[in-house]
Amino acid sequence: MNFEYNSNFSVKDLSLTIEENSIYALTGNNGSGKTTLLRLLVGLLKPKSGTIKIFNEILTRDKNQLWKLRQRIGFLFQNPDDQLFAPTIEEDVGFGARNLGLEEEEVKKRVKWALEAVNLTEYRKFSPYDLSWGQKKRAALAGLLVMKPKLLILDEPFANLDFRSIYNHLKILETLRKEEKMSILFTTHNLFFIEHWADRVLVLNDGEAVFEGNIEEGLNSPKIKKLLGSYEDILNLLNKK
Ligand SMILES: Nc1ncnc2c1ncn2[C@@H]1O[C@H](COP(=O)(O)OP(=O)(O)O)[C@@H](O)[C@H]1O
Ligand SMILES: [Mg+2]
Numbered sequence: 001m002n003f004e005y006n007s008n009f010s011v012k013d014l015s016l017t018i019e020e021n022s023i024y025a026l027t028g029n030n031g032s033g034k035t036t037l038l039r040l041l042v043g044l045l046k047p048k049s050g051t052i053k054i055f056n057e058i059l060t061r062d063k064n065q066l067w068k069l070r071q072r073i074g075f076l077f078q079n080p081d082d083q084l085f086a087p088t089i090e091e092d093v094g095f096g097a098r099n100l101g102l103e104e105e106e107v108k109k110r111v112k113w114a115l116e117a118v119n120l121t122e123y124r125k126f127s128p129y130d131l132s133w134g135q136k137k138r139a140a141l142a143g144l145l146v147m148k149p150k151l152l153i154l155d156e157p158f159a160n161l162d163f164r165s166i167y168n169h170l171k172i173l174e175t176l177r178k179e180e181k182m183s184i185l186f187t188t189h190n191l192f193f194i195e196h197w198a199d200r201v202l203v204l205n206d207g208e209a210v211f212e213g214n215i216e217e218g219l220n221s222p223k224i225k226k227l228l229g230s231y232e233d234i235l236n237l238l239n240k241k
Helices: 034-041 063-072 089-099 104-117 133-145 163-180 191-196 215-220 222-228 231-239
Strands: 023-027 073-076 151-154 183-187 200-205 208-214
Touching (some): 023 034, 034 183, 063 073, 089 104, 104 163, 163 183, 191 215, 200 222, 208 215
Parallel strands (some): 023 183, 151 183
Antiparallel strands (some): 200 208
């Protein structure tokens, strides 16, 4: 598969395997192509050449296939403002479940469960505009959960969050993984989450996979260390002053 914007950037051939119930990190520096790759995977962008295979199926991007995919994969945008559009959180969260054609009783049940899962029950009547960044992210996540996806794809889920919010988000995601057996593919340039949370990692550089596999091996590789940089480099710089 190949993809190019009208700029010089392109995503080159790559493949990744996400085990059931596991956490997969996609990393690389700013502009390395993480978001582009995710958008290709969920059919929001079309490859210029080649094919994308997901769940062993070639992505044709026909409406029917994309709709089925949406039910198996929940894609959380980096910016929750791009994802929330209903007047209240409750309506927003129910949207996907209603679209599934579920009975109203089942929709209500799922909305209640999803709002509880992300700790937003007491905010259900709020407008998305009146929520904090972290709350918006959780509301957008609840909107995905009502579809009961097997795979959650999260673009920079921890960006812009304080430590308390990161703690809360991780707790929610870990519960979903354990109780609902969901797998998670997430992007980050923060090595902390890769080292302590992920099971596997793919490192992108300029649209190309430069490492795929075991976390320890990836993070200890001199080539990857040099590419991604670290606090150590920054400390060395500061100590030279
Ligand atoms: N809509 C677009 N049109 C042209 N170039 C884009 C567009 N979106 C992203 N790019 C470019 O593609 C490259 C990869 O971007 P992106 O996938 O957002 O990287 P990352 O998520 O890793 O920061 C960057 O060089 C970026 O400037
Ligand atoms: Mg990005």
